[in-house]
Amino acid sequence: MVGRTLADIRDRLSELSVAIGPYRVVSAKTGTPPFPVSGMQFPDRETAAEAASVATAYRSALRRYDPRVTVHGLIVCEAPWGTDAVRTAPSSLPEYCHTVAGSLFEVLSGRHRSVEQAVIDSYLEAAEETENRERLCLAMLESMATAIADNLDPEVQADTLREAAGQLPRKPSGPEPVRDAVADLETAGLVDQTAIEPAAVGPGRCARYITLQNYRPTLSDLRCPVLPIAVELLRRTSITPQMAQAERTADGWRLLVSLAGDQPAEGLSVVTTTA
CATH class of the missing domain: 3.90.1520 (H-NOX domain)
Known part of the structure; x- marks a missing residue:
């Protein structure tokens, strides 16, 4: 692949995420966090916004191989500390x-x-x-x-x-x-x-x-x-x-x-x- 690899992108997401944080990155369509940010939490809005950009790059890289990879408009959503107020998307077959x-x-x-x-x-x-x-x-x-x-x-x-x-x-x-x-x-x-x-x-x-x-x-x-x-x-x-x-x-x-x-x-x- 040209530019950052999928592994590089995943590593960057891991660096940005924290064990417990008030922000999530979710799909504007479904309100759920799609792969590769499913289950991830972020410490502040700025970090979550960067994670949204990184996750968008990841899904764009996958779309190089399969144009049908779902396009999610990723947005930042705030939830109370230590809660799972944002619904977690189930693992789908695609x-x-x-x-x-x-x-x-x-x-x-x-x-x-x-x-x-x-x-x-x-x-x-x-x-x-x-x-x-x-x-x-x-x-x-x-x-x-x-x-x-x-x-x-x-x-x-x-x-x-x-x-x-x-x-x-x-x-x-x-x-x-x-x-x-x-x-x-x-x-x-x-x-x-x-x-x-x-x-x-x-x-x-x-x-x-x-x-x-x-x-x-x-x-x-x-x-x-x-x-x-x-x-x-x-x-x-x-x-x-x-x-x-x-x-x-x-x-x-x-x-x-x-x-x-x-x-x-x-x-x-x-x-x-x-x-």
């Missing part, structure tokens, strides 16, 4: 997709321009076929998963996804990172319901069978784009995950997921089944 896509574009544009172009070409082709915003956001993630799986070897895939996850806010690593990761995908709207079962053996540590009901990213009945799952796990553990034994169910997928560590990085972007 917002989630754009967040993950933005971090991946940042890595691809610096090191793998041909892969970045493959994603853009695939996405533009999808944009000619549908105007449904959620379907287009999913198409972007699907295009990324396919381009990374088809053009990068497993070790480079692991490095790329790890770096992209590192640009996103880190999430706490609890005793059940697999369960926490798929729960966040459910909250974001990528899947309707999830089920977790312990696996007696697996390709790495913390092996779990996960069942994803109505998992929305899809390539075909034989190819499952698991990139969002890998990114969520890397945000928590920084350990390369591995996904295998993909099984197509009547309404989704069943996968064997584990934290593989130093084992060969397989099943990071797309998992293929012959069943």
Whole structure:
């Protein structure tokens, strides 16, 4: 990207924000704070105004890849100290997709321009076929998963996804990172319901069978784009995950997921089944 990178912009927002402050940056349309200022508070009106400008630059950078990223007229709103008087916007599917896509574009544009172009070409082709915003956001993630799986070897895939996850806010690593990761995908709207079962053996540590009901990213009945799952796990553990034994169910997928560590990085972007 030209000029400040998305990572630079996020770092500046972190510098401006405080743990507790009376000002928020919200959308003039909805009254809620959109990504990347959701959940942020600021100490004074001047700082919040700068944050609004920085957040506008961030969303403009994302719009370079997807012209359908929502345009929010960002304004500064005052709320009592230590309260959450300003409503917090729920995590929407488009917002989630754009967040993950933005971090991946940042890595691809610096090191793998041909892969970045493959994603853009695939996405533009999808944009000619549908105007449904959620379907287009999913198409972007699907295009990324396919381009990374088809053009990068497993070790480079692991490095790329790890770096992209590192640009996103880190999430706490609890005793059940697999369960926490798929729960966040459910909250974001990528899947309707999830089920977790312990696996007696697996390709790495913390092996779990996960069942994803109505998992929305899809390539075909034989190819499952698991990139969002890998990114969520890397945000928590920084350990390369591995996904295998993909099984197509009547309404989704069943996968064997584990934290593989130093084992060969397989099943990071797309998992293929012959069943």
